[in-house]
Amino acid sequence: MAARVRTVYRAWSAASGRIRVTDRGAERRLIVRGDTLSIYRTDGNWTPVRREYWWKALEVVDIPRRPSALLVGLGGGTQIHLLHQVAAPRLITVIEHDPIIVRVAREWFGLDRIARLEILCTDAETAIRGLARAGRRFDYVMDDVSYADEPLIALPKLLTLAPLVARRGSLVVNRHRNGDPRVLARALRFYFRRVRIRRIRRTGENTLICCAGSIC
Numbered sequence: 001m002a003a004r005v006r007t008v009y010r011a012w013s014a015a016s017g018r019i020r021v022t023d024r025g026a027e028r029r030l031i032v033r034g035d036t037l038s039i040y041r042t043d044g045n046w047t048p049v050r051r052e053y054w055w056k057a058l059e060v061v062d063i064p065r066r067p068s069a070l071l072v073g074l075g076g077g078t079q080i081h082l083l084h085q086v087a088a089p090r091l092i093t094v095i096e097h098d099p100i101i102v103r104v105a106r107e108w109f110g111l112d113r114i115a116r117l118e119i120l121c122t123d124a125e126t127a128i129r130g131l132a133r134a135g136r137r138f139d140y141v142m143d144d145v146s147y148a149d150e151p152l153i154a155l156p157k158l159l160t161l162a163p164l165v166a167r168r169g170s171l172v173v174n175r176h177r178n179g180d181p182r183v184l185a186r187a188l189r190f191y192f193r194r195v196r197i198r199r200i201r202r203t204g205e206n207t208l209i210c211c212a213g214s215i216c
Contacts, residue, residue, distance in 0.1 A: 003024050006022060007021070007022050008022065008028075009021035009104070011100055013098055013100035015097060016032050016033070016098045016100065017032065018034075023042070026041055026042050027041065028108065028109065030075055030104065030105070030109065037076060038076025038077060039052065039054075039076075039078055040076055040077075040078065040081070040110060046082060051201065052200075053208065054078045057079070057142055057174065057208055058086050060196075060210045061172060061212055063086060063139065063170070064139050066087065067083075067089055068138045068166075069091070069138055069140040069141070070093045070094075070141045070142070071093070071141075071144065072124055072128075072144060072161070073094075073095070073096065073144035074105055074119065075101070076105050076111075077094075077110070077111045078109075080092055080094070089116060091117075093119075093120065094117070094118070094120065095120050095124050095128070096119060096120070097122060098121075102119055124157065128164065132164060137165065137167075138165060139166050139168070139170070140169060141161055141165050141170070142171075143157070143161060143171070143172070145157075146174075146175070148176050151180060151184055154179075155184055155187055158187075158188065162188070165192075166214065169214060171188075171210075171211040172208055172209070173211075174206055175207045176206070177205050181197050181207045181209050184209055191214065193212065193214075193215060194210075194213050195211045196210050197210075198210060
C-alpha cells in the first residue's frame with residue numbers, strides 16, 4: 001500500500017504565492033503554486049532522485065572534486081544536497097529572492113546542517129552584478145529560474161552568468177521542453193566551446209542546456 005501524502009507545513013509569500021511542504025514516506029516535497037520545486041530525502045537515500053533533472057544536471061558535465069558552485073534559484077535545495085553526494089564543495093553560493101523560501105529550506109529541507117553555504121537573498125540581477133564586480137568565478141553554475149521564460153527574456157539573464165563561469169567550469173540551464181532550447185543554445189555557443197542539449201526522460205518536461213569551455 002502506497003504511503004499517503006501529508007501536508008506538514010503551509011505558508012504564503014508575496015513573492016512566491018502559496019507554499020506547501022508535503023511528506024510521502026521518506027520523500028519530502030516543496031510545492032509552490034502547485035509545482036514541485038524540490039525533493040528532499042529524509043532517510044538520506046538519494047537513489048530515487050537520480051532519474052530527475054537535478055541529478056542529471058550534475059551528470060552531464062565534469063565537476064571537480066572540490067568545486068565552487070553557483071545556483072540561481074534555491075527551492076528546497078535539492079541541488080545542494082546532490083552536490084554533496086558527488087563532490088566535496090568548497091563553497092556553494094545560492095541566489096534566492098524570496099526570504100520565505102530561504103526560511104522554509106533551512107527549517108524543512110536540511111539546509112541548516114550544510115556547511116560552506118552562502119545564500120544571497122536578493123534579486124538575481126543585483127546578486128550577479130555584485131559577484132561580477134567582486135571577480136567571482138565558479139566551477140559549476142546552474143540556472144533554475146529561467147525555466148519557463150521566453151527565449152528573448154531568458155537570454156539576457158543567461159549572458160550575465162557566462163562571465164561567472166571559470167575557464168574549465170560549466171553552466172547548466174534548466175528549460176521547459178516546449179521553450180525551444182535551441183535558440184538559447186545557439187547564442188551560448190559564442191561564450192562556450194561546447195554546448196549541447198539533453199532531454200530528461202521522454203515523458204519529462206525538463207531539457208538541460210549544458211555548456212563547458214568558457215571563452216569569456
